[in-house]
Structures are given as C-alpha cells and as structure tokens.
Amino acid sequence: MGERVIDGDWKPTSPSIGERTVVLLGRTGNGKSATGNSILGRKAFKASAGSSGVTITCEMKTTVLKDGQVVNVIDTPGLFDSSAGSEFVGKEIVKCIGLAKGGIHAVLVVFSARNRFSQEEEAAVHRLPTLFGKKIFDYMIVVFTGGDYLEDNEKTLEDYLGHECPKPLKEILQLCDNRCVLFDNKTKDEAKRTEQVGKLLSLVNSVIVQNGGQPYTDELLAELKRGATELRDQQAEVDSLKEYSKQEISKLMGQMQESYEDQIKRITEMVESELKETTTRLEQQLAEEQAARLRAEEVAQLAQMKSMKFKLGVLRRRLRSALRNLIMGIVPVFDLVTCRHNVPSA
Numbered sequence: 001m002g003e004r005v006i007d008g009d010w011k012p013t014s015p016s017i018g019e020r021t022v023v024l025l026g027r028t029g030n031g032k033s034a035t036g037n038s039i040l041g042r043k044a045f046k047a048s049a050g051s052s053g054v055t056i057t058c059e060m061k062t063t064v065l066k067d068g069q070v071v072n073v074i075d076t077p078g079l080f081d082s083s084a085g086s087e088f089v090g091k092e093i094v095k096c097i098g099l100a101k102g103g104i105h106a107v108l109v110v111f112s113a114r115n116r117f118s119q120e121e122e123a124a125v126h127r128l129p130t131l132f133g134k135k136i137f138d139y140m141i142v143v144f145t146g147g148d149y150l151e152d153n154e155k156t157l158e159d160y161l162g163h164e165c166p167k168p169l170k171e172i173l174q175l176c177d178n179r180c181v182l183f184d185n186k187t188k189d190e191a192k193r194t195e196q197v198g199k200l201l202s203l204v205n206s207v208i209v210q211n212g213g214q215p216y217t218d219e220l221l222a223e224l225k226r227g228a229t230e231l232r233d234q235q236a237e238v239d240s241l242k243e244y245s246k247q248e249i250s251k252l253m254g255q256m257q258e259s260y261e262d263q264i265k266r267i268t269e270m271v272e273s274e275l276k277e278t279t280t281r282l283e284q285q286l287a288e289e290q291a292a293r294l295r296a297e298e299v300a301q302l303a304q305m306k307s308m309k310f311k312l313g314v315l316r317r318r319l320r321s322a323l324r325n326l327i328m329g330i331v332p333v334f335d336l337v338t339c340r341h342n343v344p345s346a
Contacts, residue, residue: 020204021060021072021100021215025128026110027121028078031145034185035110036061036073039197045075047185058096071201074099080124093132103215106204107132107139111169113146113160113182122168125175132216139216140176141203147184147196157182179203 022039024032033047033055044061060074074096079089097104109125111117128136150160157180161170173180181200187193208215 019070019072019102020105020201020208021074021102022106022108022204023074023076023096023100023104024108024110025076025079027080027115027118027124030110030112030115031183031185032110033075035108035143035145035183036075038183038185038193039063039071039073039200041193041197044073058092058099060099065201069201072100080121097132100215104132104139105215106141106207107136107216108141108143108200109172109176110143110145113144113157114149115146117166117169119168122172125172136216137175138211139207140179141200141207142173142176142180143200144180144182145185147182148186150182151184179207 024036026032031047033045036045037043037047040061040063042063045055045059055075055077058074058076060072062070062072064070076096077088077092078084079092107128111121128140144157144160147157150156161173161180181196181203183196183200184192
C-alpha cells in the first residue's frame with residue numbers, strides 16, 4: 001500500500017538544529033508513556049502495561065540530544081478512550097496546546113500492534129480536526145508499539161500492515177501520507193532504541209520540511225499565545241509602576257490573572273462544545289452505518305433463504321421424480337414375478 005515505513009539505512013533530514021515539540025495521543029494501554037520514555041531516553045513518564053491509565057493529565061518532559069537538538073515530549077491521558085468525557089478532553093487539549101508554547105512539530109498517534117484496532121480509536125482520529133484544527137493530519141505520524149511482539153512472531157511492520165491491518169486503519173494512515181514507524185519500548189538494547197528514535201525524528205523533520213519549516217498552529221493556539229503574551233506584558237507594566245502600593249499592584253495582578261483564566265475557560269468551553277457536536281455527529285453516522293449493515297445483512301439473509309427454498313424445491317421435485325421412476329420400475333417386476341407364481345402347472 002506504499003507505507004512510508006522507515007527501515008534499513010536511514011539518514012536524518014533535519015532542516016536545522018533546534019527545538020522540537022511532539023504530542024503523544026492514543027488509547028490507554030497502547031504505550032504512549034512508554035514511547036515518550038523511549039524518545040527521552042529515561043523513565044520520565046509513569047508507564048504501565050495494563051489497561052488502566054497512569055497518566056491523568058497532560059505533562060511535558062524535555063531532553064537534549066547529542067547534536068544539541070532539544071526535544072519536548074507532551075504525554076496525554078487516554079483522550080481516545082470512550083470513557084473520556086467532552087469536558088475532560090476539552091480541558092486537556094487546551095492544557096496540551098498551552099504547554100506547546102513554540103507550537104507543535106508533530107502529533108504522534110500511538111497504536112499497538114498487540115491490540116485490536118477499535119471503532120473508538122477510528123472515531124477519535126476523525127475528531128482530531130475538531131480538537132487541533134483542520135491541518136493536523138499534515139503533522140501526524142503513526143507510531144506502532146509492540147515491536148517485540150511482532151519480532152517474537154517473526155513478523156515485520158510491513159507484514160502487519162499488509163496482512164493484518166484493518167481497512168479503517170489503512171485509511172487513517174493515508175490521511176498522514178502513510179508516515180509510520182515501529183517501536184519496541186521493552187528493548188534493553190541502547191543501539192536499537194537510538195535507531196528507532198532516530199527514525200522517528202527523521203519523520204518529524206520531514207514533516208517540518210513539508211510544512212515549510214513551521215510548527216503547527218491554529219486559531220486556538222494563536223489565541224492562547226495572545227492571551228499569555230498580553231498577561232505577561234501587563235504584569236511587566238504593572239511591575240514598573242512605582243506610584244502604586246503593593247496592595248494595589250497585587251489587586252491589579254489578580255484582576256489580570258482572572259481575566260486570563262476567564263479566557264482559558266471560554267476557549268475550553270468552545271473546544272468542549274465543538275467536541276460534543278462532532279461526537280454526536282460521528283455517533284449518528286456510526287448508527288446509520290450499522291443500520292445500513294443490518295439492512296444489507298437482512299437482505300442477504302432473505303436472498304439466501306429464497307435461494308435455499310428454491311434449491312430445496314428443486315431437490316424435492318427430483319426426489320419425487322426419482323421415487324416415481326423407482327416405483328414404476330419395481331411394479332412391473334413385481335407383476336412379472338407374481339404372474340410366474342400364478343401360472344398353472346401343465
């Protein structure tokens with residue numbers, strides 16, 4: 001299917017040495033936090049192999065690579081989980097964008113090669129434009145965890161994508177120009193970890209190049225930045241006012257902070273509202289698709305029943321005909337034998 005799977009000899013295509021910010025998204029249990037730790041080269045995020053999420057809110061950790069490049073990794077709670085309410089998701093998205101002060105360079109959507117791809121994951125990916133804006137797929141990279149699982153079963157990522165990858169997942173890969181990479185977060189081999197992180201960062205850098213060297217921004221991120229900048233400028237201005245008492249300055253600072261928090265609240269409510277509308281629309285679409293599938297299955301079953309009835313009718317007619325022919329063949333023989341027994345002796 002032409003996936004851009006990075007394998008074999010790879011060469012980093014870094015446009016420039018600088019700061020990179022990536023965001024990890026995915027369902028609880030897919031290995032987001034473990035992937036973040038692999039990228040950072042240390043256990044910075046709490047990770048668990050179970051289905052119960054350890055990450056309860058967005059948080060960012062940073063590492064500096066040998067070439068001087070700064071990589072910021074933002075881990076998120078299970079925003080793809082069906083149990084995640086709109087209010088919770090909205091607040092976490094706003095917090096995530098607030099952490100990415102310099103913009104988002106790549107969104108890493110994490111799936112597990114161990115787990116079955118679910119409808120809720122499919123729906124969550126299609127909600128991404130609501131959460132982050134319409135251009136988010138231009139910055140999306142799919143990370144498959146469970147590299148050790150595939151290796152133990154003597155399979156490659158190409159094998160998984162070619163034979164076991166469901167159609168909805170293939171369609172999601174097409175949305176991000178088939179950018180994907182395989183991670184083994186359990187490896188103790190430092191060279192292997194460095195190699196897979198290098199492959200990922202190579203994809204991140206190619207995303208930056210394709211997007212003109214600019215990190216991802218949208219109206220929501222821009223508004224948050226404006227609010228933070230205005231608050232910082234106002235606080236600096238108040239700090240320079242010598243004629244005000246400490247009590248008056250404290251009051252002004254409190255008013256400005258309250259104004260900024262109101263702005264955050266308004267943006268959060270806007271995201272929540274859009275998310276609810278999108279979720280309702282997707283649920284309605286899913287219900288319609290399921291109803292259409294049921295109707296199609298009913299039509300197919302009805303056609304199959306008609307076909308079976310027709311075949312049974314043909315079979316009955318053939319059996320009756322064969323039985324009739326058998327009887328017609330037996331009667332003359334029976335009559336002949338009877339006649340022989342009834343012939344008077346000479």
